[in-house]
Amino acid sequence: MVYIDKETNELAYQIIGCAYKVHKELGPGLLESTYEACLCYELGKLGIKYENQKELPVIYDNTHIDCGYRIDIMVERKIIVELKTVEKLLPIHTAQILTYLRLSGIHLGLLINFFNTNLQNGIRRYVQ
Numbered sequence: 001m002v003y004i005d006k007e008t009n010e011l012a013y014q015i016i017g018c019a020y021k022v023h024k025e026l027g028p029g030l031l032e033s034t035y036e037a038c039l040c041y042e043l044g045k046l047g048i049k050y051e052n053q054k055e056l057p058v059i060y061d062n063t064h065i066d067c068g069y070r071i072d073i074m075v076e077r078k079i080i081v082e083l084k085t086v087e088k089l090l091p092i093h094t095a096q097i098l099t100y101l102r103l104s105g106i107h108l109g110l111l112i113n114f115f116n117t118n119l120q121n122g123i124r125r126y127v128q
Contacts, residue, residue, distance in 0.1 A: 002107045002127050008078050011048070012108060015075055016123060018042035019112050023119040032085045035114045036072055039083070043075065050075045056103055071100055080109040089113050089124065101128040 004012075022038045036052060043050045056069040073081040082097045089111065097109045113122035 004108050004127060008108055011076060012079055012110060012125070014046060014048060015039075015043065015079065015081060015110060016112075018046070019114075019123070020119055023114055026114075028085075028115050028117055030085065030114070032072075032083050032114070035085065035112075036083050039081070040073060043073075048075060056100060058103060069100070069103070071104070074104070074106070078106065078108065080104060080106050082109065082111050084111065084113040084122075085115045086113060087115055089122070094124070094126070097124075097126055098128055101126065 018039055021042055022035060026034070026038065040050055040052050051074045052072065054071040054074045055066065056071050057064040058067050058069070071080050072083045075081060080097065080100050082093070082100065084093060093111060097111050101107065101109050107128055109126040109128070111124040111126065116122035
């Protein structure tokens with residue numbers, strides 16, 4: 001079982017708060033890239049360090065291989081945030097974030113679907 005410390009949980013709470021702020025302002029129906037840019041803006045306003053479109057190489061045979069994987073937002077090297085704008089989250093979306101967690105060595109991920117009219121129904125938390 002993986003333990004997520006209090007500081008990381010608080011950071012996740014702040015990220016979700018920023019996502020709610022963006023969703024309240026913009027509503028559903030925009031491109032994923034728009035939500036990503038606005039969420040990054042909100043994180044920056046809070047002084048939270050992030051990297052967006054962070055490359056995620058695969059280590060194979062002790063070699064970094066760039067397979068084109070990109071994490072939407074990596075927050076303070078502790079949390080992966082994967083954004084979607086889809087009618088319904090599918091098992092492939094869960095598989096994607098779990099793969100990113102495994103490849104990165106990060107233990108906490110947030111999958112946020114901005115398509116939902118009620119964002120609460122579009123947030124999933126994953127611990128690995």
